[in-house]
Amino acid sequence: MKSVIKKEIRPHSFAAWMAFMRPKTFWIAAAPVCVGTAFAGALAGTWNLWIFLFTLLGAVSIQAMSNMVNDYAYNLKKAENGTRVGLPRATTEGWISMSAAKKMVGFSIVVCSLFGILLIVIGGLPIACIAVLSLICGFCYMGGPKPIAYTPFGEFLVLVFYGLFAVSGTYWLQTHSFNWLTLVPGLSLGLIGAAVLFVNNYRDLDHDRSVGRYTLVAACGRKLANTLYML
Known part of the structure; x- marks a missing residue:
């Protein structure tokens, strides 16, 4: 398989920062907030627009932070060896400098x-409890000495945080x-989010093995992974 075609992007341009933040993934964080708010209106007969907006922005900001840490830390670990399939990483391509990326990660954490x-x-x-755990796990997915992305537990955390916690937490708010x-609905959305991560790791299995990433797909192998993805 060949890598996706890379766009011509000027360093530190708007397109470069969008590639760094990956806004196309924001729906994974936004959908549970919308569903949790809808359930509050349907089951409890109440919902507040401002609380919805604050919750939505909080969820999306954590997703953006996690995406940026992923990009920055992946380059920091020199894990890009040219065999990965998928969207190019902004820092690896030189679209965002490592110093600028580090500052933006720090700003996003704030x-x-x-x-x-x-x-x-x-x-x-x-x-x-949910907010603190979300912030820690969002950073530690690729950041820190032992990133979650290098273990088989990534899909489980997506199921919990982007599904169960996100919908029920929004309803609580x-x-x-x-x-x-x-x-x-928390379980449903969590499984969809986990499936997105799972199929990405399936796509990049050969690359992940070459850089020491022991994901759930790597633990299962391609044959069993096909069945698990369908389930």
């Missing part, structure tokens, strides 16, 4: 923390209550 504090004020201790029914 933004995520501010949204987290705001949502904690609204939702209390349950949201504090709107209603200050928990409803077991929110776990149904």
Whole structure:
């Protein structure tokens, strides 16, 4: 398989920063917030527009931060060897310098923390736990000495954070209550998000093995991975 065709992008241009943040993935974070808010209106008969917007921006900011850490840390670890299939990474291509990328990652962590504090004020201790864990896992997916991306647990964390926690947490922010029914769409959206990550890792299995990434696909092998993806 050949890598995708690379666009001509000027360093530090708007297109370069968009490649660094990967906004096409934001829907994975936005969808659970929309569903959780809709369930609050349908089941509890209440929802607040401002809380919805703050929750949506908080979720998307964590997704953007995770994408940028992924790009930055991947280049920092020299894990790009030319065999990976998929979208080119902005820092690897020289579209965003490592120093600029590091500053933007730091800025995004501050933004995520501010949204987290705001949502904690609204939702209390349950949201504090989700917000702190989300921020840590968003950074540690590729960052830190032992990135989650190098283990078979990435899909499980996506299921939990982009599904169960995201829908139920949004419902809690709107209603200050928990409803077991929110776990149904939470599980559905979480599985879709996990499937996105799973198929990306399936695509890049050969490359991942060459750089020491032991993903869930690597643990299963392609034959079993086909069945697991369908499930």
